[in-house]
Amino acid sequence: MQEKLDKETFKRKTVSFYRYVIVESPFELRNKLFAAWNELDCLGRIYVAKEGINAQMNVPEHYWEKFVDCIQNNEYLKDIPLKIAVEDDGKSFLKLQVKVRNKIVADGLNDDEFDVTNVGKHLDAREWNRAMDQGALVVDMRNHYESEVGKFEGAITPQAEKFADELPEVLEILKGKEEEKVLLYCTGGVRCEKTSAFLKHHGFKDVNQLYGGIIDYKRQVDQIQEENRFKGVNFVFDNRLGERISNDVISHCHQCGKPCDTHVNCSNVRCNLLFIQCEECASSYEGTCSDACKEYVMASPERKQELDNIHQYRPVKRYFKSRC
Incomplete structure (x- = not known):
């Protein structure tokens, strides 16, 4: 899918929207939205629940008017505020996912x-x-x-x-x-x-x-x-991982402490830890979060099997908590 996006000759517009509204049949709405947006070559992650809809997606610019018409012609989405991304390379999402969930945002509340x-x-x-x-x-x-x-x-x-x-x-x-x-x-x-x-x-x-x-x-x-x-930076839950709102850098590289606000996922796919890494550390650590993960990505297949068995690369948490 990444290869397809790289070959596209048109631009995409990243947009997000939500609405709390009672949806009578979430699965019916899900199927209707998927069919309409798939036809327009939209990509994104959309959650539908009985309590409403929450969407982050990108839309081909040449289909934007048709997309807006689709929104306006839907009883649940008509006049919903559309928030356009601040920074956008058109590659925020790689596929279209419309899922039915219990809630549009997991909150643990009754x-x-x-x-x-x-x-x-x-x-x-x-x-x-x-x-x-x-x-x-x-x-x-x-x-x-x-x-x-x-x-x-x-x-x-x-x-x-x-x-x-x-x-x-x-x-x-x-x-x-x-x-x-x-x-x-x-x-x-x-x-x-x-x-x-x-x-x-x-x-x-x-x-x-x-x-x-x-x-x-x-x-x-x-x-x-x-x-x-x-x-x-405004953190976003798509492939961009962030969009710059001001030039201020208020955080630090989790490995060397240098001012930095670039979130990455550890290049060791078995780890995938989300953390902040500067360019120098990305080069030094091969895009990984630790010496253990660097060893893993550089290891031979036989050594990787050994590391798999002892789980040396696995992080304690999904997200790194800064000590800087």
């Missing part, structure tokens, strides 16, 4: 216990900046490896590795601050939507969320010439 539609107020970029100036609590609703490379200045950044663990962590961090103004942000807005309803259910009075997430914030500040308060 949604029957609270009103998931009672969400916070959506703030545009200008309103968001003003609220920051007034001392509101800013909370990053992304995972630790996302906030490590980019965040709003002064934001609370939980150390959870998945959203389901982050919700109780944030609730504990904000305990006693139920009367204060809270600002939530994430990549495109979908995690904040659920978090805002969760916090309001737990007694928080003034819950707000960044409209369109970091992706749309960048578009807005550029359009209205507002100050960009986000520093660094």
Whole structure:
């Protein structure tokens, strides 16, 4: 599939969108969307559930109008906000996957216990900046490896590795601050939507969320010439792994400590650890995360079999936690 993308003579546009809406038949919607988007040669990862849809995908530019028509003609997607990628090489996804899931974002919550539609107020970029100036609590609703490379200045950044663990962590961090103004942000807005309803259910009075997430914030500040308060890179869950929002580099190479914000996966496919690596270390370690993994990728087939047997290359966690 990568070879096919490399040979394409047209450009693709990476887009993301979500909506919490009651879907009567997720499998029926899934099949309908796959058929329509496959015909338009779209690629991406789309989750459909009874609670809604969450999509990240790329669309051939020459089919963009047909794609928008498809969105507008669907009862669940009509007028849904589309967030266009900030940086895009057209190779964000290699295949089209439309999957039915229990939830569009795994959150570990029993949604029957609270009103998931009672969400916070959506703030545009200008309103968001003003609220920051007034001392509101800013909370990053992304995972630790996302906030490590980019965040709003002064934001609370939980150390959870998945959203389901982050919700109780944030609730504990904000305990006693139920009367204060809270600002939530994430990549495109979908995690904040659920978090805002969760916090309001737990007694928080003034819950707000960044409209369109970091992706749309960048578009807005550029359009209205507002100050960009986000520093660094916006981590994205596709082959790009990140898009630059500002020139600030706020993180470090996990191997040498040099300023760097480039996420990679260990080139040892049996490891695949996600970590930050500078160009020099990528060359020195052959794109791997450790001496053990370097040995593995450089080893003979016989030696690889030995290493397979002792599991020497396996990481303790899927994501590296920086000590820098």
